[in-house]
Amino acid sequence: MSSSSTLNDMYHALLGAFGHRGWWPGETPFEVMVGAVLTQNTNWQNVERAIANLRAAGMMSPAAIAAAQPADLQQLIRPAGYFRQKSVRLRRLAEWVAGFGADEGEAVCALRERSTEGLREELLSLKGIGPETADSILLYALHKPVFVVDAYTVRVLGRHGLIEPECTYYDVQAVLEDALARDVELHKDFHAQFVEVGKRFCRPRAPRCTDCPLLAVLGEPELDEEQAD
DNA sequence: TGCCAGGCCGGGT
DNA sequence: ACCCGGCATGGC
Numbered sequence: 645m646s647s648s649s650t651l652n653d654m655y656h657a658l659l660g661a662f663g664h665r666g667w668w669p670g671e672t673p674f675e676v677m678v679g680a681v682l683t684q685n686t687n688w689q690n691v692e693r694a695i696a697n698l699r700a701a702g703m704m705s706p707a708a709i710a711a712a713q714p715a716d717l718q719q720l721i722r723p724a725g726y727f728r729q730k731s732v733r734l735r736r737l738a739e740w741v742a743g744f745g746a747d748e749g750e751a752v753c754a755l756r757e758r759s760t761e762g763l764r765e766e767l768l769s770l771k772g773i774g775p776e777t778a779d780s781i782l783l784y785a786l787h788k789p790v791f792v793v794d795a796y797t798v799r800v801l802g803r804h805g806l807i808e809p810e811c812t813y814y815d816v817q818a819v820l821e822d823a824l825a826r827d828v829e830l831h832k833d834f835h836a837q838f839v840e841v842g843k844r845f846c847r848p849r850a851p852r853c854t855d856c857p858l859l860a861v862l863g864e865p866e867l868d869e870e871q872a873d
Numbered sequence: 874t875g876c877c878a879g880g881c882c883g884g885g886t
Numbered sequence: 887a888c889c890c891g892g893c894a895t896g897g898c
Binding site: 679680681683684685686687688689690691725726729733771772773774775776777780792794795796797835838839842843847848849 | 876877878879880881882
Binding site: 685687722724726727729 | 892893894895896897
């Protein structure tokens with residue numbers, strides 16, 4: 645059996661169990677970008693607080709964040725953790741976006757005209773934006789067909805033996821992108837399904853997932869390497 | 874209470 | 887080229 649059909653079967657099993665996820669949660673493309681930075685190694689619930697603070701302060705725009713006092717920005721995003729680092733990362737991102745247009749709408753339109761690879765390189769050149777954050781922005785804010793590989797994706801695939809433990813980010817991404825139709829909505833929703841199944845059934849200390857919808861497709865999961873003892 | 878959360882960077886081997 | 891500590895808050 646090809647890994648292509650396995651991965652597509654996985655998606656349909658998850659879609660059947662959870663329904664269309666409608667990701668990413670965010671009112672505007674720029675808010676999606678902000679969320680992508682704020683959620684780095686951070687619970688989404690904390691990110692929502694920080695986003696609400698930014699909105700309430702009228703700061704959810706590239707120009708406003710680019711012009712903000714560092715201390716003010718830090719206070720607003722404090723609930724999302726790592727607030728000193730993330731305030732710098734947000735400002736650099738905001739300056740980058742603002743460079744593409746007079747307002748958010750114009751900038752985002754200009755960004756969407758550009759090539760995926762060119763955009764990825766520019767995003768990765770911003771300190772504090774790594775592969776996952778860049779790809780989250782590419783997919784969910786700019787609608788480029790890339791697969792976002794996150795901790796849940798790696799854990800779910802790894803536990804079912806579909807990737808090797810030593811795989812890099814881009815190894816895992818290639819497995820998924822090679823197997824799937826080049827479809828933006830599929831890429832968005834499949835990644836969201838990984839998060840959903842990961843949160844519910846693939847926690848670090850809970851290898852027994854008796855009700856996981858993936859059992860019907862993939863069979864019993866394996867132990868994580870560090871749990872295999 | 875400790876462990877965990879939708880990473881990434883920089884310095885040390 | 888790898889490995890590792892640091893970064894920080896809030897929920898369970």
